[in-house]
Structures are given as structure tokens and as C-alpha cells.
Amino acid sequence: MGILKEGINEVIATTRSGTLCNAAPIGIRWEKGSYSLILFFGSHTFANLERGGGIVANFVFDPVLYVRTAFEDVEPSAFCEEIVGDKSFCRLADAEAWVAFSAMVEKKTPRAMKIRLVHEKEFTEKIGLHPVNRGFNSIIDATVHATRYRLSRDPGLKAWIDYHAGIIRKCGGARELEALEMLLDYIA
Ligand SMILES: Cc1cc2nc3c(=O)[nH]c(=O)nc-3n(C[C@H](O)[C@H](O)[C@H](O)COP(=O)(O)O)c2cc1C
Known part of the structure; x- marks a missing residue:
């Protein structure tokens, strides 16, 4: 098992549209060895992954960032580029750890879509302790x-x-x- 744990991991997910990076809290499910997520229509994250592409699960423990990214865009300086093989991903520059995935649409309805994720790379930048609060x-x-x-x-x-x-x-x-x-x- 890697950084993500069994069940739904509430991470800040970063995706891109051209040169623009986006961040939003998203739940990534790890179950029986596979990673997936459900996206509801209407978000930037939905639009960015509609044609596949990449997504990074960022581990940050700042409550303000969870609220901000749920409701608005964050400034470009919050992101950095991560090259994995021949792919370029956006991630949060201050993430304590991150997991990069390729994303493929598995199922789509007018309201939502299920995305299947393929693990590309994960890395721990710094170790922090986060007492349960x-x-x-x-x-x-x-x-x-x-x-x-x-x-x-x-x-x-x-x-x-x-x-x-x-x-x-x-x-x-x-x-x-x-x-x-x-x-x-x-x-x-
Ligand atoms: C902890 C948390 C988990 C969330 N998980 C999901 C999710 O799995 N799928 C989804 O479509 N929206 C989810 N949301 C809602 C999105 O974060 C929200 O719609 C956000 O505005 C999308 O931002 P964006 O337009 O920048 O993509 C979640 C919100 C929170 C706070």
C-alpha cells in the first residue's frame, strides 16, 4: 500500500487546463487495489478530466486551504510542475506528499462521471506530524x-x-x- 489508504482519501486534487493549474478538495477511493473518483458536473476538475489527462493527490493539512480551494481559485504561485516520465503534472508547491495519476473516464452520466486512476508516481517531500483534531x-x-x-x-x-x-x-x-x-x- 502506498500513501493513500483504503477507503476515501479527502485530498486536495490538482489538475490542469493548458497552462492553468486548478486545485479542489476531492475524495479519491482506494479499494481492492484500484483507485477511482466520482466527479459531479460543473466543476473545473470535472472539465479538466473529461477528456482524461492527469491528476495529483496533494497532502496538505491546512484547513484554510481546504475551504479556499473548495470555493475559489488559488494563485498560480501555489503550484509547481512535476514531470513524471513523459507527462507533466501540476501539484501544490507546499504539499507534504503527493501522488500523481493518469485519469481515464470509465462511466459518464449527465450529472457525474466515474474516473479510473492509474498510479504514476508518489513522493513524500517532508514528514509532518498531525495530531488528531x-x-x-x-x-x-x-x-x-x-x-x-x-x-x-x-x-x-x-x-x-x-x-x-x-x-x-x-x-x-x-x-x-x-x-x-x-x-x-x-x-x-
Ligand atoms: C472534502 C471534500 C471532498 C470533496 N469531494 C468531491 C468529489 O469527490 N467529487 C466532486 O465532484 N466534488 C467533491 N467536492 C466538492 C468540490 O471540491 C467542489 O465542487 C469545488 O468547488 C470544485 O472546485 P473546482 O471548480 O476548482 O474543481 C469535495 C469537497 C470537499 C470539501
């Missing part, structure tokens, strides 16, 4: 709900965001609190 985990959960809530305004989703906001305020540090304020602004 419920505030950080709740930022991930709240951001998933918030990306959906922004589109649907479903009060059930808002209730989940409020629940996680309580945990973030109780258990998070300054960076989690900053990420929460940013998230609440995005959905206001």
Missing part, C-alpha cells in the same frame, strides 16, 4: 456540506454545518477558526 476533521465535513448547501440552500445541510461549527469552535485552533469564518462568509 476534531476541529480540523469538522472543517472537512462542514466544507463538503457547504459546497452542496451553496447550491441547494437545503436547511438540513445548514444544520450539519452548524453542528460542525460548534465542534470547530470548541476543538479547533486559530487556523481552523479562520477557515470557519471564511466558510461562513462563502455561504452567507
Whole structure:
């Protein structure tokens, strides 16, 4: 087993469109020796992978970056190029570790597509320790709900965001609190 673990790995995925790099939180599934992801229509990541191409799973532990990349573009200086064989990938320059994949569309419906990933290369740039923090985990959960809530305004989703906001305020540090304020602004 490599860096990604069994189940769904909530990473920041980087893709490219021509010379432009994009970053977004995406869940990559590792199951029975194969990697895949489901993309819902409408995102840059969806458009960038619709015709195949490459994707990098970036390991970063900054709650603010999870929120920012879920809702807006990050500046070009956040990225660097990674050459793997004859392929060029975009990755986050500050990633602690990364995994580069080739991507192929396996199944497509009007709303979503399933992408099959082929592992190309992985690398650990630096080792960091990340004590379990419920505030950080709740930022991930709240951001998933918030990306959906922004589109649907479903009060059930808002209730989940409020629940996680309580945990973030109780258990998070300054960076989690900053990420929460940013998230609440995005959905206001
Ligand atoms: C932790 C997390 C995991 C996510 N996983 C997925 C996913 O697997 N597939 C998907 O289509 N969107 C997923 N999203 C939502 C996208 O990140 C969101 O739609 C984002 O705006 C896409 O950005 P982009 O337009 O730059 O690609 C996830 C969001 C979060 C916070």
C-alpha cells in the first residue's frame, strides 16, 4: 500500500487546463487495489478530466486551504510542475506528499462521471506530524456540506454545518477558526 489508504482519501486534487493549474478538495477511493473518483458536473476538475489527462493527490493539512480551494481559485504561485516520465503534472508547491495519476473516464452520466486512476508516481517531500483534531476533521465535513448547501440552500445541510461549527469552535485552533469564518462568509 502506498500513501493513500483504503477507503476515501479527502485530498486536495490538482489538475490542469493548458497552462492553468486548478486545485479542489476531492475524495479519491482506494479499494481492492484500484483507485477511482466520482466527479459531479460543473466543476473545473470535472472539465479538466473529461477528456482524461492527469491528476495529483496533494497532502496538505491546512484547513484554510481546504475551504479556499473548495470555493475559489488559488494563485498560480501555489503550484509547481512535476514531470513524471513523459507527462507533466501540476501539484501544490507546499504539499507534504503527493501522488500523481493518469485519469481515464470509465462511466459518464449527465450529472457525474466515474474516473479510473492509474498510479504514476508518489513522493513524500517532508514528514509532518498531525495530531488528531476534531476541529480540523469538522472543517472537512462542514466544507463538503457547504459546497452542496451553496447550491441547494437545503436547511438540513445548514444544520450539519452548524453542528460542525460548534465542534470547530470548541476543538479547533486559530487556523481552523479562520477557515470557519471564511466558510461562513462563502455561504452567507
Ligand atoms: C472534502 C471534500 C471532498 C470533496 N469531494 C468531491 C468529489 O469527490 N467529487 C466532486 O465532484 N466534488 C467533491 N467536492 C466538492 C468540490 O471540491 C467542489 O465542487 C469545488 O468547488 C470544485 O472546485 P473546482 O471548480 O476548482 O474543481 C469535495 C469537497 C470537499 C470539501
